[in-house]
Amino acid sequence: MDKNRCKWCVGIPIYEAYHDHEWGVPVYDDQKLFEFLILETFQAGLSWITILKKRENFRAAFDQFDYQKIALYNERKIEALLQDTGIIRNQLKIRATITNAIAFMEVQKEFGSFSKYIWQFTDGKPIINHPQTMRDITSTTPLSDAISKDLKKRGFKFVGSTVVYANMQATGMVDDHVADCWKRTS
Numbered sequence: 001m002d003k004n005r006c007k008w009c010v011g012i013p014i015y016e017a018y019h020d021h022e023w024g025v026p027v028y029d030d031q032k033l034f035e036f037l038i039l040e041t042f043q044a045g046l047s048w049i050t051i052l053k054k055r056e057n058f059r060a061a062f063d064q065f066d067y068q069k070i071a072l073y074n075e076r077k078i079e080a081l082l083q084d085t086g087i088i089r090n091q092l093k094i095r096a097t098i099t100n101a102i103a104f105m106e107v108q109k110e111f112g113s114f115s116k117y118i119w120q121f122t123d124g125k126p127i128i129n130h131p132q133t134m135r136d137i138t139s140t141t142p143l144s145d146a147i148s149k150d151l152k153k154r155g156f157k158f159v160g161s162t163v164v165y166a167n168m169q170a171t172g173m174v175d176d177h178v179a180d181c182w183k184r185t186s
Contacts, residue, residue, distance in 0.1 A: 003020075003182040004180045004181055004182055005019055005020070005181055005182065005183070006019060006134065006176075006177055006178050006181050006183075007133075007134050007178070008134060009023075012049065014049065014052050014053065015048075015049060015052070018052055019183070020183065022170070023169065023170060023183075024126075024169060024170075024172050024174075024175050024176065024177055024183060025172045026126055026171070026172035026173070027115075027170075027171040027172055028115045028119065029115065030104075030108065030113050030114045030115055031065065031066075031067075032171075033114050033115060033118065033171060034065050034067045034101070034104055034114065035059075035065040036167055036170050036171050037100065037104070037159075037167060038058070038062065038065060038097050038100065039051050039055065039058065039170075040163050040166050040167045040170065041093055041096055041097065041100065041157070041158040041159070041163065042058070042087070042088045042090070042093050043163070043166070044093070044158050044160070044162075044163050046088065048166075050088075051088075054086060054087055054088065057084070057086030057087050058086075058087050060086070061081055061084050061086065061087050062081075062087075062097065067101040067104050067105060068101075068105070070097060070098055070101035071098065071101040071102045071105060073098050078091070078094055078095065078098075081094050082094065092157075092158075093158060095157075096157035096158045099155065099156070099157050100156050100157060100158075100159075102155070103151075103154050103155040103156045104156075106154065106155070107154060118147070118171075118173070119173070121143060121146070121147055121173070122143075122173050122174075126172050126173060126174065126175050127143075127168075127173065127174045127175065128175045129174060129175060129176050130179070131176055131177075131178050131179070132178065132179045133178055133179075134178060136178075137176045137178075138165070139162045139165055139166075140161040140162055140164075140165050141161075141165060143168075144161045144162075144164040144165035144168060145161045147161075147164045147168075148160055148161040148163075148164045151164065
């Protein structure tokens with residue numbers, strides 16, 4: 001018997017697997033949080049399925065999302081990434097990834113981990129929303145506005161409120177599974 005899922009993923013195996021195993025699951029690991037932040041950065045203006053299909057290519061191209069290595073990328077590495085047809089070859093987003101790696105490590109220095117920093121906005125617990133249908137899910141909230149503003153103040157790029165809210169959903173800071181979805185937590 002097939003499971004009821006949020007409508008955005010139904011019928012597309014890669015989406016269903018992502019929905020069932022990752023979307024909305026709380027992430028507290030800095031490495032994984034950085035991966036999602038970068039994937040959301042590249043997703044800006046594109047569809048999420050495009051990013052999911054290229055996810056393994058991104059991992060290979062960006063040293064498994066090792067922010068310490070990415071922070072040291074030079075012009076030669078940027079040029080190589082711009083030639084890599086397996087990823088989104090947007091120079092601004094590639095450069096933003098390097099900038100974000102540096103800012104990410106600065107946050108770690110200040111807070112002990114990026115996880116402590118980002119989860120402070122929700123008191124360390126997921127926000128459980130109760131959308132009945134997909135129409136009830138917004139693309140931004142006052143909280144995503146505030147987080148976006150704070151990230152930008154800290155030097156992060158491509159972290160508008162919509163990107164931040166999508167990241168909050170992806171990393172389980174927000175549970176937006178619809179009422180009849182099998183992943184609904186309450």
